Amino acid sequence: MLGWFKKKFKKQDDAPPRQETPIAELSTDTPESELPAIKEKKKKSLVSRLAEKLSKTRESFTYQIDALFLGKKEIDGEMLDNLEEILITADLGVETTMELLEHVRRKVKRHELSDPNSLKEVLKEKIKSFITENDRDASLVMPDDGPFVIMVIGVNGVGKTTTIGKIAHKFQQAGNSILLVAADTFRAAAVAQLQIWGERNKVQVVAHKEGADPSSVVFDALGIAQSKKIDIVLVDTAGRLHTNSNLMEELKKIKRVMDKKMAGAPHEVLLVIDATTGQNGISQAKLFNEAIGVTGLTLTKLDGTSKGGIVVNICRGMQIPIRFIGIGEHIDDLRDFDAGEFADALFQSRKEQKK
């Protein structure tokens, strides 16, 4: 769990098994020889559940690709044109789509590829390699002591507050103490929403009055976190301001104040992107990264979109790692992003899903 995070919080290793994987539990009398098989079963079950959640993308993407090649004997121009349309529609991005088609065309020309079935396999392998190639362990600068501070940013409605609620749950299950910070002070409803997540998780929420300076909320909260020896601080920010001030300037200020109060904080600037917005999400990531400096991404609403190809696009085009994916509105609907697992789930066929 949370490979990028594990280094500091050893407690994570003692975490109870995640509720979403009700597989054969390991017990002390499980023979060692059975462990690999159990692990494999667990992996399959995780992939299948993810595949279920990605059903919209799979219908418009994976199944379309399957259908395109079904019963065909030859690769022709029309087939490649249709393939291009499928890839673009799933939001893989123009550049990635062109690169894939070029790869395929080259292979056809060199007679390394002739039948549609092997083309399908080549395509899958190439897309999988796009998703996994940037899957490096993005190291984080961990504080030697004191809380690990995560500042969550993104435009309005992308799922910041919900994601914070889910992350709090995940870390809490792993045995960490959590503090939530309502730095979206521009709407009373925003504070109330975070407080609901606080109650749900039974964790403290630091909030000031509506309209207060977000930086002062954060300043106070970090003081509380230090004195209470909190493990993880999650800071919720506004997605849109109802004043004339500039959102990016406001976020920069919050970040500066954090660093002043606690050198090195925030340790993670997590940008939340709504996967249903497709290419727009990529533009947001670029803007936020230029202005604030983003260290990790969360892609939400992958359950409700056929544009899950955006993941390929992001893995390919951005140097920022995806930390989490949101696959529903429930507290458990957040996954650590695992490139291999995602690629396997994306390409799970209808037949495999039914098994």
Ligand SMILES: Nc1nc2c(ncn2[C@@H]2O[C@H](COP(=O)(O)OP(=O)(O)OP(=O)(O)O)[C@@H](O)[C@H]2O)c(=O)[nH]1
């Ligand atoms: N289906 C689905 N819905 C999600 C997911 N994440 C968030 N949502 C929903 O998206 C809507 C907006 O979520 P919020 O968490 O309020 O978004 P926000 O970014 O905090 O919004 P503002 O505070 O207005 O900027 C809510 O209805 C959430 O339930 C997800 O992974 N899947």
Ligand SMILES: [Mg+2]
């Ligand atoms: Mg919010």
